[in-house]
Every structure is written in C-alpha cells, then in structure tokens.
Amino acid sequence: MKKDNSPNQEFLFGKRNYMIMLIGIAVIALGFILMAGGGSDDPNVFNPDIYNWQRIRLAPTLVIIGLGIEIYAIFANPKK
Template structure:
C-alpha cells in the first residue's frame, strides 16, 4: 500500500489552542505552588501562616482562572 493513499492525520486542536492550554496549565500549576507549604515541623506548634492571604485568596483564584483559560482554549476557534 502506498503512503500517498493514507489520510493525513490532523490534531484535534490547532496550534493556537495548544498554546492557550499550556498557559492555562502554567497558571494552574502556579496556583498550586502558591498553595503549598505553611505547615509546621513541630506538630505541637500552630503556624498561622497557613491562613495567609496568599493561600486563602490568591492561589485558589489563580487555579480557577487557569481552569477558565483551559475551557476557553477548548472552545476557541482554531481557524482564527
């Protein structure tokens, strides 16, 4: 069988969509990185830093924004 007769395989999304998806994944990863830490080495000592603005407000907001970017990347028209 000749290779010329085989149908050309295409990706599900366009290049623009994949770039937007990578940006969304980076924003989600940044949110999870900002959420990490804040614990204490000694279990008898409470560290109030776990309730800091960065872990309670900023990090979850970045994760939600990242998921929004992912949804946009899925629905964006690759032909534009």
C-alpha cells in the same frame, strides 16, 4: 505503485489552542505552588501562616482562572 487510501492526519487542536493550554497549565501550576507550604515542623506548634491571603484567596483564584483558560482553549476556534 502503492496507493495510500488513509486520510490526511490532522491534529484535533491548532497551534494557538495548544499555546493557550500551556498558559492555562502554567497558571494552574502557579496556583498550586502558592498554595503549598505554611506547615510546621513540630506538630504541637500552630503556624498561623497557613491562613494568610495568599493561600486562602490568591492561590485558589489562580487555579480557577487557569481552569477557565483551559476551557477557553478547548472551545477556541483553531482556524482563526
């Protein structure tokens, strides 16, 4: 009879923490998707859409909110 002396393997975070992390990653990804685009095919033509509110205000705000969600997911108590 072989006795297993290894401790019980346990995840660092709980299921709730991982769900919050996935939500944070989705918010960050949405921010980067909204930040993309607005360029021009011709380098001699300026496209003013690069400075619209979506790319200047909304997208960076979503990325920062997503990072805040990630920090909360790390510090959230997995036992609750």
